[in-house]
Amino acid sequence: MSQTKCNFCGSDRFEIRRTEYLYTHKGNYLLVPNTPVEVCLNCGMVYYDVSVLKKIKERFFAIHNKTEKPDRYIEMPSKAFS
Ligand SMILES: [Zn+2]
Numbered sequence: 471m472s473q474t475k476c477n478f479c480g481s482d483r484f485e486i487r488r489t490e491y492l493y494t495h496k497g498n499y500l501l502v503p504n505t506p507v508e509v510c511l512n513c514g515m516v517y518y519d520v521s522v523l524k525k526i527k528e529r530f531f532a533i534h535n536k537t538e539k540p541d542r543y544i545e546m547p548s549k550a551f552s
Contacts, residue, residue, distance in 0.1 A: 481512035491518070493526050500530045 475482050491505035505526070508517040 476510040476513060476515055478515045479510065479513040481510050483511040484508045484517075485511055489516075491526060493530050495530060498530075498534060500526070500533065502526050502529070 474484075476484075485508070487507055487509050488504045489507050491502045491507075493500040493502065506519065506522060508519070509515070510517070
């Protein structure tokens with residue numbers, strides 16, 4: 471986490487929260503629960519950590535290249551309805 475100033479409103483008041491992050495790529499989705507984000511307390515702008523996004527992306531491609539099982543990650547919609 472490195473956000474010190476909001477790019478949108480200039481506020482320096484941030485809170486770390488956990489949220490569900492939906493990664494999309496070419497019509498495929500990966501929903502990642504408990505993704506840490508920084509939220510601007512002034513305007514509500516949400517900032518994602520670059521290293522966190524990188525891990526999600528690596529995970530996504532590992533799953534879709536069949537080198538890794540989704541385990542607690544949820545794939546949708548292909549797996550949910552098959
Ligand atoms: Zn802000």
